[in-house]
Amino acid sequence: MRMRFTVAIASVVALGSSVPVLAHHSFAAEFDSDNPIDLTGTVTKIEWMNPHTFIYIDVENEQGKYENWALEMGSPNGLMRRGWTRNTLKVGDVVSVTGSRARDGTLKGNARAVMLASGERLFSGSSQPGAEPQESN
C-alpha cells in the first residue's frame, strides 16, 4: 500500500508541472470530462488511422434500440506502445469502453480504457488530461 501511495504522489506531482496526454488537439474543445460514458457493445468498425484510431460499437439504449457510437482513441503509434496491435480488436467483439462524451451531444466519445472480450483492459491513449496513471518522472 505504501508503494501505491508513493506512485500516486509521483503522478500528481508530475501532473502539477505538465499534462500527460496523447493528443494532437485540445481534449476540452471536443469532449466533456464531466459527462462520463461507460458503454458495452459490439464492435462494428475499426479505423486504425492517424491522428486518432476510432472504433464503432453498437450499444443498446434504454428503449432497447441499438445505437452506433464512435469512440476516439490514440494514434496507432501510441496504442502500439500501450500494448495494442491491429489484431487486438475484431468486428463482432463485445467490449466495454469508459471515457467522456462529446460536447456536441452526438453519439461520439473519447475512450479512456477498453475492456476486451478476453477481460484484458487496455488504456486507449486518451487525450484527456490525467487519463492514464504515470509511474515515472
Next chain:
Amino acid sequence: MNKFIATLAAAGAVLAALPAAAQNGAAHEPHASEPPTPRFPDGTVDFGGDGIWDQPWITDFGRQLVGSDEIPFLPWTKAMYDYNKSTNVAYDPQGFCLPPGGPRSMGTPYPSEIIQDFAHERIIIIFEGGAHVWREIHMDGRPLPNREDVNPTYFGYSVGHYEDDGSTLVVETTGFNEKTWLNFNGTMHTDELSTTERFSRPNRDTLHYEATIDDPGAYTEPWTIAWDVPWAEGLELAEYICQENNKFLIDLVDELGNPFFKKVPVE
C-alpha cells in the same frame, strides 16, 4: 478505485503546499543508480543510443519557467492567451496537424530522436509527432543569419555549438514564421522570435532541455523555460501521419456554431 481517488486528492493537497519554485523547471538531480551520460571518444555528449526520447505529456510553459513566476506578456499576447483559453484552445495549429515549431517541439507528447552527424557537421532531430517532421541544426560554425535574410519557416534557421567541454549543445534559431503557437496553452509569437536552446544529458535516461524565448513583438523581455525529457531504452520511432483522418477538424465549429471550414454543397 475510491481509495485511489482519495490518495490522489491527498497527494494534490501535498502538491498545493509545495513552494512554487520547486515545481518550476527544476534541474534534474542525477542518482548514482542511473546509467552514466553516453559520450563520444572526444568527450562530446551522445544524445543517441538504443532508444528514443519519449516525452510523455504536453508541457505547459507557464509552469516550467526558470528565474521568474510569470510569462512577460505584452497586452496583445495576454489578450490572445485569454481568448485561446476561453475556446479550450480549439484553434491550436497543432490540432490542424501543422508542425509545433520552436521549443514546443520538445514539449509535445510524442517521441523524438537526436542524430548527431559529425561527418557532415549537422544535427537532425526527428519528431514522431507534430506532423512527423524534422529540424536541422547547422554545426559547421556558420554564423546565425540576420532574421530579415531568412525565409520564415516553422522551425526557423538553426546553428549550434557545444559548450561545457562538450556536455551542452547550444542552439540559436531565428527566422520563424508566425503560424505556430509557442505552447499548447495559446501563447503566441511574432516573426521577431529568436530562441536559444540548451540540451544536456545529465545521465543516460534524462535529456535536460532549456530554452530562452526572445520576441520583442510579443513579450516585454526574454523568458526561459526548462524541463526534462525521459529516455526510453529499447524503443524505436514509429510512423505517425497526423493528416490522414483528422475528424477533429471536420467537426470543428467556431463560436457562432458555424463549421470552421466552409462546406461546399455537392452539385
